[in-house]
Every structure is written in C-alpha cells, then in structure tokens.
Amino acid sequence: MFQRVWDKKVPAMREEENIVGEFRHGKTPGSEVIGKFIRTNRRHRRVLEGKLNSTGVFRSQHQLLMYIADYPNLSQKELAKNQGVSTATIAVSLKKLEQGGYVRRVVDPRDNRYNKICITEKGMEVARYSVLVFEEIEKAMFRGFSQEDYRMLGELLDRIYENLEGFGENENRQETGEEEL
Numbered sequence: 457m458f459q460r461v462w463d464k465k466v467p468a469m470r471e472e473e474n475i476v477g478e479f480r481h482g483k484t485p486g487s488e489v490i491g492k493f494i495r496t497n498r499r500h501r502r503v504l505e506g507k508l509n510s511t512g513v514f515r516s517q518h519q520l521l522m523y524i525a526d527y528p529n530l531s532q533k534e535l536a537k538n539q540g541v542s543t544a545t546i547a548v549s550l551k552k553l554e555q556g557g558y559v560r561r562v563v564d565p566r567d568n569r570y571n572k573i574c575i576t577e578k579g580m581e582v583a584r585y586s587v588l589v590f591e592e593i594e595k596a597m598f599r600g601f602s603q604e605d606y607r608m609l610g611e612l613l614d615r616i617y618e619n620l621e622g623f624g625e626n627e628n629r630q631e632t633g634e635e636e637l
Contacts, residue, residue, distance in 0.1 A: 500597070507589045511582045512556060517549055518586040521558060521575065525583040529572040531564070558582060 505515050513521065520539065524530070530538070536546040550573060553559045558579035561571035575583065598606070 500593070503593055504589070507593070508586065511585060513558065513582055517553055518582070520549055521553065521579055521583045522586055524559060524573055524575045525580055528574055531570050531572060535573060553579065
C-alpha cells in the first residue's frame with residue numbers, strides 16, 4: 457500500500473525541494489502546529505498519568521469508569537457504541553477493571569444472554585477521584601482563556617477534525633486492527 461502511494465508522489469518531487477526536511481523540522485505552518493498539538497497531547501497524557509497512577513487504573517480506563525458511574529447497567533455492546541470503540545476493545549478494558557474489583561457483571565434478569573456492567577464502591581471511589589483530577593487539569597490547561605478563546609479554539613479543532621474525517625481511516629484500521637479507548 458505504501459509503495460503505491462510513494463510511486464505516485466516521487467516523480468512529482470524535484471531533488472532541490474527537500475520536502476521531507478522542511479516538514480520534519482517544522483518549517484511549514486501546518487507541521488509547526490501539528491508539532492505543538494502532539495507536544496501538548498503528550499504533556500497532557502504525562503500529567504494525567506502522574507496524577508492517576510496511584511489508583512491502579514490505566515489512563516483510558518478512567519474515562520470508562522466515569523462513564524459507567526454516570527450510566528450504570530449498560531451492556532458491553534452499549535458501552536462500546538457510546539465510547540466509539542469495538543466490543544473487543546471494551547471487553548479487554550472491562551476484564552482488567554473487573555479483575556481489579558472496579559466493576560462487576562450482572563446477568564440481565566430480562567435476558568440471561570446479556571450482562572449489565574455495574575460499578576463497585578471501589579470503582580466509584582476511583583471515578584470520583586478521576587473527576588476531580590480531570591477538572592483540576594482542565595482548569596490549569598485553560599487558565600487565562602476567555603470565552604472567545606474557547607470558541608475560536610473549538611471551531612479550529614472542529615475544522616481540523618472535519619478535514620480529516622474519513623481520510624485514510626479504512627486503510628489504517630485494516631493495517632493495524634487496533635483502536636484506542
């Protein structure tokens with residue numbers, strides 16, 4: 457797949473253009489912004505992990521726990537749909553959360569084929585703590601932002617998202633078979 461794309465692009469490049477170097481070194485406006493976005497995302501992830509590590513729950517599982525706390529008794533399929541991931545991805549996360557005592561599966565009394573996912577008291581404690589941490593980090597991230605700043609940043613991110621919607625998704629999913637919760 458990569459070779460087909462490469463074969464189409466290479467003849468159009470002139471040697472003196474040094475396209476890869478300009479992109480990799482942030483010399484294009486877009487690459488500079490992408491670099492800042494990636495750097496900010498990594499910092500956010502490190503801060504979150506630093507604050508949440510003591511709970512024994514992985515970063516992505518905190519969002520799942522908070523969702524289960526707000527919407528108890530959903531099926532695995534409903535959780536996957538609401539989180540925008542596959543049922544297999546949810547199954548892996550739920551298995552870890554269940555082993556840790558954060559959630560439990562309860563057979564649906566109306567249909568024995570289905571389990572409802574319930575949060576335990578231990579899971580509820582972690583979810584409450586997670587909410588506090590997420591709120592604290594959000595306040596720090598947006599300190600000094602005006603309502604106009606929020607609006608403008610939101611619109612710009614929406615435009616980027618829309619520009620990327622559907623771009624290469626089928627190829628990527630087929631190649632990796634992975635998705636992140």
